[in-house]
Each structure stands twice: as C-alpha cells, then as structure tokens.
Amino acid sequence: MSATVLKIFSYLPNPRVWKSLIAAKLLEVDVVVTGDKPANLGDWLWDAQPRLLTDGEKTPDNPAAREGRRGFKGALYKTEEFLQAHPFGTVPAGFSSDGQVGIFESNSILRSVVRAAPEKIGLPKLYGRECYEASRIDSFLDANLVFAREAQVYLLGIESLSSEAYQRMVGAYEFYLDGIEAALAYAAADANCDRQDSENTRSTFLVGGMLSIADISFVCDFAQFLREGHYEKSLQAQGHKLISKDGLQLYPMAYTHMLNLSARPEFAEIMGSYLNWFRAKQ
Numbered sequence: 001m002s003a004t005v006l007k008i009f010s011y012l013p014n015p016r017v018w019k020s021l022i023a024a025k026l027l028e029v030d031v032v033v034t035g036d037k038p039a040n041l042g043d044w045l046w047d048a049q050p051r052l053l054t055d056g057e058k059t060p061d062n063p064a065a066r067e068g069r070r071g072f073k074g075a076l077y078k079t080e081e082f083l084q085a086h087p088f089g090t091v092p093a094g095f096s097s098d099g100q101v102g103i104f105e106s107n108s109i110l111r112s113v114v115r116a117a118p119e120k121i122g123l124p125k126l127y128g129r130e131c132y133e134a135s136r137i138d139s140f141l142d143a144n145l146v147f148a149r150e151a152q153v154y155l156l157g158i159e160s161l162s163s164e165a166y167q168r169m170v171g172a173y174e175f176y177l178d179g180i181e182a183a184l185a186y187a188a189a190d191a192n193c194d195r196q197d198s199e200n201t202r203s204t205f206l207v208g209g210m211l212s213i214a215d216i217s218f219v220c221d222f223a224q225f226l227r228e229g230h231y232e233k234s235l236q237a238q239g240h241k242l243i244s245k246d247g248l249q250l251y252p253m254a255y256t257h258m259l260n261l262s263a264r265p266e267f268a269e270i271m272g273s274y275l276n277w278f279r280a281k282q
C-alpha cells in the first residue's frame with residue numbers, strides 16, 4: 001500500500017464509499033475511512049479531522065450546528081472549514097491527505113482514487129486506455145449519478161410516495177436499465193466478434209472490454225437502489241409494486257453483471273452480505 005492518499009468521512013456502511021474502497025483495493029491505494037452508523041452522524045464533528053462530540057458540544061449555539069438537508073433529520077455539526085471544502089455539505093466527504101482539498105460526489109472521490117494509484121506494469125488503471133475511453137467512462141458515471149439521485153429521492157420517501165414520485169422512479173429506472181442493458185449487449189457482441197478462438201474469454205464490461213470505474217459505480221449505485229426490496233410490503237400497501245420486480249428476466253445482462261461483479265473477491269470483501277438477501281430471492 002502507498003501512504004494514505006485520501007481520507008473519507010461518511011455514514012457507514014455506505015455503497016457510495018464502497019466505490020472508492022473497491023477501486024482502492026484493486027489499485028493498492030491507501031484510503032482511510034472514518035464514520036459511524038447513519039443515526040450517529042449527529043454525534044460527530046463534520047470536519048477534515050472528524051471526531052465524536054462531547055454532550056456539552058451538541059448544543060444549538062455550537063457555531064457548527066446546522067439542520068440536516070438531505071437524508072438527515074435534526075442537527076448536524078459541520079465546521080466552516082468542512083463547508084468550505086464541501087460546499088454542498090454532503091457525505092461521503094473526501095479529503096486530500098493533508099485535509100486541504102475537499103472532494104465531493106462519490107464518483108469524483110472514486111476518480112481521485114484512480115488518479116492516486118501508483119503506476120504499475122500490467123495493472124489496469126480502471127479509467128480507460130486513452131482519453132476517449134476515459135470520457136466514455138465519465139459518461140457512464142454521469143448517467144449513474146442521474147439515476148442514483150432519482151433513487152435517493154425515491155428511497156428517502158419510499159414509505160409515503162405520491163404516484164408522481166413513484167412513476168418518476170419507474171421512468172428513471174427503465175431509462176437507466178435500458179441503457180445499461182444495451183451497452184452490455186453491444187459489448188458482448190463486440191467480445192464475440194473478437195472471440196475467434198475458443199480460448200478467448202474476454203468478459204463483457206461497460207467500456208473497453210475491461211473492468212473500469214464505470215462498472216464499479218454501476219454495481220454500487222444499483223445495489224443501493226435494490227434496497228427498495230426491503231420495502232415491498234410498504235409499497236404494496238401504497239398500491240405500488242417493486243420496480244425491480246423480475247429485473248433479472250427483464251434486464252438479464254445488467255442484473256447478471258451486477259451479481260457477477262459483486263461476487264468477485266475485491267467487491268465481496270467490501271460489500272459484505274449487502275446483496276445476500278437479493279441473491280437468495282433469485
């Protein structure tokens with residue numbers, strides 16, 4: 001491992017942090033994560049050097065006290081320095097090793113892991129062989145973010161959804177999964193063309209026939225969306241069905257890609273049992 005190149009503060013476990021940890025594992029980059037259960041992040045000082053607050057510090061007159069704005073209810077304690085580094089005030093919050101530079105948005109934190117990786121012969125850098133491929137990877141990361149934002153709104157409100165909110169997520173899901181499925185189908189066709197001899201076992205990935213941060217981001221964001229499965233009864237009571245119902249049949253390449261990748265050791269070590277319930281249902 002190299003010296004610490006990135007620090008991340010977040011609630012844990014958090015699939016958005018896993019993106020960076022999976023890449024860090026693959027690229028031997030040292031990333032230090034600090035955090036706590038989501039419900040406990042109000043007990044922490046959000047800062048480049050985060051720490052648990054004393055009871056005496058958790059008061060409304062603490063200058064760092066702010067209302068949670070997205071996903072958190074109640075008080076959070078974000079320092080001025082934190083907000084300067086992280087103007088949107090969100091976690092995961094990445095920091096350069098000296099704490100001076102804030103890196104926000106989990107896909108950008110993921111990119112920074114790759115950029116920090118030591119050059120190694122034969123080790124794929126996960127970010128494209130040349131600039132067009134890297135840009136195509138960026139395209140998938142942007143598409144993931146759009147989907148993940150819709151999924152975030154949906155999951156935060158899942159116990160009381162208007163039909164507009166539900167339909168909006170249905171549309172976002174279909175749009176995103178149609179695209180991922182198509183990309184994987186084209187990639188598989190390309191791989192088959194290349195497969196002149198039976199020994200060629202080129203795998204299907206989103207970009208360039210090799211694992212990249214586009215695949216890593218997809219797996220983590222999509223696995224998180226599947227949490228809707230934990231709310232099936234609540235959705236039914238609201239007159240909605242699981243959006244991901246029959247996903248493996250409707251989008252076989254996308255779902256299989258996620259399941260296969262998440263079973264690889266570098267993914268499984270980070271993701272743990274997160275998808276076990278989903279696998280058991282298939």
Ligand SMILES: N[C@@H](CCC(=O)N[C@@H](CS)C(=O)NCC(=O)O)C(=O)O
Pocket residue numbers: 016067068069070071072073076089090091092104105106107145
């Ligand atoms: N698109 C962002 C999402 C980050 C985000 O929205 N984080 C929320 C928690 S899920 C947050 O930090 N909210 C802070 C608040 O409520 O003030 C990413 O991928 O990093």
